[in-house]
Amino acid sequence: MSNRYSEHDHEHYERPRRRTRPRTKDRPSYDDAVDARVVTVDRGRFTLLLDGRRVMAMKSRPLGRKGVVVGDHVRVVGDTSGDDGSLARIVEVVPRTTTLRRTADDDDPVERVIVANADQLVVVTALADPEPRPRLIDRALVAAYDAGMTPLLCMTKADLADPETLLSTYRSLGVPWVVTKLKGESAGDLAELRERLKGRTSVLVGHSGVGKSTLVNALVPDARREVGIVNAVTGRGRHTSTSAYLLELPDGDGWIIDTPGIRSFGLAHVQPENLIEAFPDLEEMTEDCPRGCTHGADEPECGLDEAVAAGETDPDRVESFRRLLAAREGASDW
Ligand SMILES: Nc1nc2c(ncn2[C@@H]2O[C@H](COP(=O)(O)OP(=O)(O)OP(=O)(O)O)[C@@H](O)[C@H]2O)c(=O)[nH]1
Numbered sequence: 001m002s003n004r005y006s007e008h009d010h011e012h013y014e015r016p017r018r019r020t021r022p023r024t025k026d027r028p029s030y031d032d033a034v035d036a037r038v039v040t041v042d043r044g045r046f047t048l049l050l051d052g053r054r055v056m057a058m059k060s061r062p063l064g065r066k067g068v069v070v071g072d073h074v075r076v077v078g079d080t081s082g083d084d085g086s087l088a089r090i091v092e093v094v095p096r097t098t099t100l101r102r103t104a105d106d107d108d109p110v111e112r113v114i115v116a117n118a119d120q121l122v123v124v125t126a127l128a129d130p131e132p133r134p135r136l137i138d139r140a141l142v143a144a145y146d147a148g149m150t151p152l153l154c155m156t157k158a159d160l161a162d163p164e165t166l167l168s169t170y171r172s173l174g175v176p177w178v179v180t181k182l183k184g185e186s187a188g189d190l191a192e193l194r195e196r197l198k199g200r201t202s203v204l205v206g207h208s209g210v211g212k213s214t215l216v217n218a219l220v221p222d223a224r225r226e227v228g229i230v231n232a233v234t235g236r237g238r239h240t241s242t243s244a245y246l247l248e249l250p251d252g253d254g255w256i257i258d259t260p261g262i263r264s265f266g267l268a269h270v271q272p273e274n275l276i277e278a279f280p281d282l283e284e285m286t287e288d289c290p291r292g293c294t295h296g297a298d299e300p301e302c303g304l305d306e307a308v309a310a311g312e313t314d315p316d317r318v319e320s321f322r323r324l325l326a327a328r329e330g331a332s333d334w
């Protein structure tokens, strides 16, 4: 408690003292702070959800350079009315349960947290038009496992193609999956997807054209209007958003975070040890690996090869794991 204005310093308040500025002005006593969640971020301004109200806020000085991202649970003070022109102040970021990150790249030299407190990463891919891009799916899976998030492979446009070909690539990894179809016969049944999203915070990623916006709008009928309202306040175009955006599912059935602006997924920060932790059965077989073994295909004495040779594990699973490991490298574009 070296702070001169510590709240425990009662004496300080009782004894009149000469001051050059009002002492309470910056005193960090946040007993009156209230909880809120970050919905979206735009040029240093945060839209929060607080007791069902949309409230604009900025970071307060004591937070310094500490980042505040979509999905963060925060504590706020000041004008939390949400009235036009009102601005609250974020004074604290509640410790995060997960962080989805992306590596520094040519466009941006800083490693960044993209989204906080999400427990599921939904990799949205079309079965056709555009064709699935397994390498991008692999990269998204790596990001999910690294972040400690459950992946969900969501295959859209099931009216155009059969999911089996794509599924065969991911079956040995045990990646949970759903198919959706928002056009054609029996279109629009999202019951299975809703079930998977229930009670969780799920980030949706996918490259352009896979049908992610269509999906978000089907899941949250108000989505377009909501994003539009916030964008009107922040001066963005009405129905466009380039920032990640948190939306509540109807009936309080969970949260989704749409990520329209995320076009790259740099993974250079991902350590092999973090990745293998997502596969406890494989990890167990690497206990006797030489120090620094990455468990890649070219490692001379990797326990995974011994396990395959001894028939103790599914070779497809090892191969798929190694494919993910290799997917960390190279271009980061979606
Ligand atoms: N056949 C078929 N087309 C679909 C389905 N879902 C979406 N589409 C179409 O696919 C196209 C792309 O859908 P969007 O929702 O805009 O795709 P997006 O992933 O949000 O793409 P961006 O907006 O570029 O990020 C649109 O023409 C949709 O009508 C589907 O289940 N089946």
Ligand SMILES: [Zn+2]
Pocket: 286, 289, 290, 293, 294, 295, 296, 299, 301, 302, 303, 304
């Ligand atoms: Zn190894």
